[in-house]
Amino acid sequence: MMTPKDEAELGEAVRQAKAPLAIRGGGTRLTGLAGEALSVSGLSGITLYEPGALTMVAQAGTPLAEVEAALAAENQRLAFEPMDHRGLLGTEGVPTIGGVFAANVSGPRRVQAGAARDFLLGVRYIDGMGQAIKNGGRVMKNVTGYDLVKLMAGSWGTLGVLSEVSFKVLPRPETEATLRVAVDGAAAAVRALSVALGSPFEVSGAAYDPDQGAALLRIEGFAPSVSYRAGRLSALLGASGAVELVEDAATSAALWAALRDVAPFRGQSGDVWRLSCKPSQAPELAARLKAEALLFDWGGGLIWARVPEGTDLRARAGSYDGHATLMRAAPETRARLGMFQPQPAPLAAIAAGLRAKFDPRGIFNPGLMG
Amino acid sequence: MQMPQPDASVLARKDRLVARLSQVLAPDALIHDPAETRAYECDALTAYKCAPMLAVLPRSTREVADVLRICHEEGVPVVPRGSGTSLAGGALPTADSVILGVARMNAVLETDFDNRIIRVQTGRTNLSVTGAVEEEDFFYAPDPSSQLACAIAGNIGMNSGGAHCLKYGVTTNNLMGVTLVLMDGTVLEIGGAHLDAGGLDLLGVICGSEGQLGVVTEATLRILRKPEGARPVLMGFDDSEVAGACVSDIIKAGVLPVAIEFMDRPCIRATEAFAHAGYPDCEALLIIEVEGSDPEIAHQLTLIKEIAARHDPVEFREAADADEAGRIWLGRKSAFGAMGQINDYMCLDGTIPVSSLPMVLRRIGEMSKDFGLDVANVFHAGDGNMHPLILFDANKPGDLETCEAFGAEILKLCVEAGGCLTGEHGVGVEKRDLMLHQYDPVDLEAQLTVKDVFDPAWLLNPAKVFPLQVTEARRARPLAAE
Numbered sequence: 061m062m063t064p065k066d067e068a069e070l071g072e073a074v075r076q077a078k079a080p081l082a083i084r085g086g087g088t089r090l091t092g093l094a095g096e097a098l099s100v101s102g103l104s105g106i107t108l109y110e111p112g113a114l115t116m117v118a119q120a121g122t123p124l125a126e127v128e129a130a131l132a133a134e135n136q137r138l139a140f141e142p143m144d145h146r147g148l149l150g151t152e153g154v155p156t157i158g159g160v161f162a163a164n165v166s167g168p169r170r171v172q173a174g175a176a177r178d179f180l181l182g183v184r185y186i187d188g189m190g191q192a193i194k195n196g197g198r199v200m201k202n203v204t205g206y207d208l209v210k211l212m213a214g215s216w217g218t219l220g221v222l223s224e225v226s227f228k229v230l231p232r233p234e235t236e237a238t239l240r241v242a243v244d245g246a247a248a249a250v251r252a253l254s255v256a257l258g259s260p261f262e263v264s265g266a267a268y269d270p271d272q273g274a275a276l277l278r279i280e281g282f283a284p285s286v287s288y289r290a291g292r293l294s295a296l297l298g299a300s301g302a303v304e305l306v307e308d309a310a311t312s313a314a315l316w317a318a319l320r321d322v323a324p325f326r327g328q329s330g331d332v333w334r335l336s337c338k339p340s341q342a343p344e345l346a347a348r349l350k351a352e353a354l355l356f357d358w359g360g361g362l363i364w365a366r367v368p369e370g371t372d373l374r375a376r377a378g379s380y381d382g383h384a385t386l387m388r389a390a391p392e393t394r395a396r397l398g399m400f401q402p403q404p405a406p407l408a409a410i411a412a413g414l415r416a417k418f419d420p421r422g423i424f425n426p427g428l429m430g
Numbered sequence: 431m432q433m434p435q436p437d438a439s440v441l442a443r444k445d446r447l448v449a450r451l452s453q454v455l456a457p458d459a460l461i462h463d464p465a466e467t468r469a470y471e472c473d474a475l476t477a478y479k480c481a482p483m484l485a486v487l488p489r490s491t492r493e494v495a496d497v498l499r500i501c502h503e504e505g506v507p508v509v510p511r512g513s514g515t516s517l518a519g520g521a522l523p524t525a526d527s528v529i530l531g532v533a534r535m536n537a538v539l540e541t542d543f544d545n546r547i548i549r550v551q552t553g554r555t556n557l558s559v560t561g562a563v564e565e566e567d568f569f570y571a572p573d574p575s576s577q578l579a580c581a582i583a584g585n586i587g588m589n590s591g592g593a594h595c596l597k598y599g600v601t602t603n604n605l606m607g608v609t610l611v612l613m614d615g616t617v618l619e620i621g622g623a624h625l626d627a628g629g630l631d632l633l634g635v636i637c638g639s640e641g642q643l644g645v646v647t648e649a650t651l652r653i654l655r656k657p658e659g660a661r662p663v664l665m666g667f668d669d670s671e672v673a674g675a676c677v678s679d680i681i682k683a684g685v686l687p688v689a690i691e692f693m694d695r696p697c698i699r700a701t702e703a704f705a706h707a708g709y710p711d712c713e714a715l716l717i718i719e720v721e722g723s724d725p726e727i728a729h730q731l732t733l734i735k736e737i738a739a740r741h742d743p744v745e746f747r748e749a750a751d752a753d754e755a756g757r758i759w760l761g762r763k764s765a766f767g768a769m770g771q772i773n774d775y776m777c778l779d780g781t782i783p784v785s786s787l788p789m790v791l792r793r794i795g796e797m798s799k800d801f802g803l804d805v806a807n808v809f810h811a812g813d814g815n816m817h818p819l820i821l822f823d824a825n826k827p828g829d830l831e832t833c834e835a836f837g838a839e840i841l842k843l844c845v846e847a848g849g850c851l852t853g854e855h856g857v858g859v860e861k862r863d864l865m866l867h868q869y870d871p872v873d874l875e876a877q878l879t880v881k882d883v884f885d886p887a888w889l890l891n892p893a894k895v896f897p898l899q900v901t902e903a904r905r906a907r908p909l910a911a912e
Contacts, residue, residue, distance in 0.1 A: 203855070
């Protein structure tokens, strides 16, 4: 595995490459890539942090834990709440901030705060020719030229190797609480979540765990405000089912960390799929999946499904507004079905055209995204 | 400011182009009389004017695709236009171009409160998107100050922001899907009612591409439930540095206002003379708005008041009712109109790290003396988006040129401070030639290759965003087949 120590060495490694490279941060989110591993873990460290401006700049290989610790010291956080894939995927290693953005990893708060890509302000990356490119910057509003920052977020290393990221952070709220609404089935759950998300009470998490038989709603903010909104939401959701309030902030936080990391699937056998869909379609879609286990987040807009090994879940899902990603499976299943949902021809042509420009030799994680 | 010479061979094909377009458009959707095409000679950057060869006003995605396909076959440049409110010249035509206006495509296609989305044709104005959902107490968050007139198409083209984006984000954070027509007439559907469109984030790069990658005809937008209430406070300071420190402390304390607006003394005086909002005559004025229920608002305002008190404000004014809240916003909302009453002005929108505010304001003050033109500053303090208004006299020979030179120096200063040339207006033609101050050639080349993929013939809005010399080889297009 190559672990260059700075951006210049990273560029040189790419320039010298004669064969496909498996691009990685901490190696916790992707497994089984062909090619020699090229890790950015040697590019590490927070280069700038201005709490009053809500911005941080860090080398791509900076451990996520280091970023989160620095933010916590100023009572701030990454509002998009990236999940830790290690438990679900059975991987080891140290998640990096570059990996978080390269995979556009967003947790339950995505419904309120936005995705990782919404917080990414600027990037530096090495393109397929080994050149260092910058785009965006470190200010929150920037429309100077094309937004390649968004393009790099969620491109899983296929367009370039991130060397530095700058991103927006937010204050950590004073406290949080969770409402647990007893519901009978996914349809009732999504209806309840939709009522809450369509309320003015700023829900920052909206999930449904069939095992608990409960729709779960998170409220964050100053203590009096959390208490007020919990009361209003309880009244609003009373018709949906019995409402229980989890007032203890630590208990609430642990509950959402488990949802974020899909903890119920940990150690369970089978393939794991992640579907993005229109929330109101989620109950019917989920039924078609005939999954062994399900977990719903984002008000129903995100479905985690555990199915027997080798299942072609996309065939079961049929047609819907959204897409399915194969998150955990044996290499032969992944090779057969592909991690990412194939796109319609005109979109696939644009994506292929972009990859050919950014990585003309086709050496960055080839085949991963098409 | 230079634009490419019109292509004589394109101008010579005007009659044939009109004949072909008339086969796919209704007669009233095709404007080719020079007396009428003049209506499209500029957008809100009125210093530059050039009538297009033709203007078309299609009514459907199908018609847009037909127009683009024909123009592509004929090798004719196309300049997309929403409502023509661009301050950067994004919709400025060339004499050999076709203006493609989406203004007649303004339908609401779907409102879906369960999934919290609205789907519209992009000629619809920003404010009328909210208008379509406000009966259910929902709203569309991005609120550029031209929101009464500006179209969603232009908002997507420029990735427009607004006063409330500190909390709600800009257009790209509220855009979930688009129907995009490529220059060759191909229609793409990207994203939709689900979060995070599949594959590469094409939505992200299309938003803010200034009409250079395709024409967006339909959009799926996120709508939000209106907060229970909102209330502004006004505070005045004797020192802009202190005002900046106050903003920083409020943010650090964990309060996230929905808007933080800043005005300096020249701006306060001009708006006061115009709007009589009762603003204090001081060095720096902040308007901070928070949202929630009455008790939640009261709690946040108590915290803000405590923090402000540590910075010794010369004035702290709370709004007791809607009328007082309106008066607090009155001056800010009339700032641009007030400036327009007393002078011609140029409005820039460079963004800086908020920590650089005192230095940047001081330098702008020094430059104002050097150039001999007054500047009033009003800006979104929470996110560092400056709006210096340079005052000049359009009737005085040389004043516009001096103003532009001054503006360019301010924008270079923003970049030096760690910021950028434009936070929400876009590059257009106005800041095109400054792009090499922000980016190295290799950085621009990466952006150009994106256009190569979407629009290989470089026919869509080709003379914008990038310095002309940088794009010259790409714009030297072959003649269309005879």
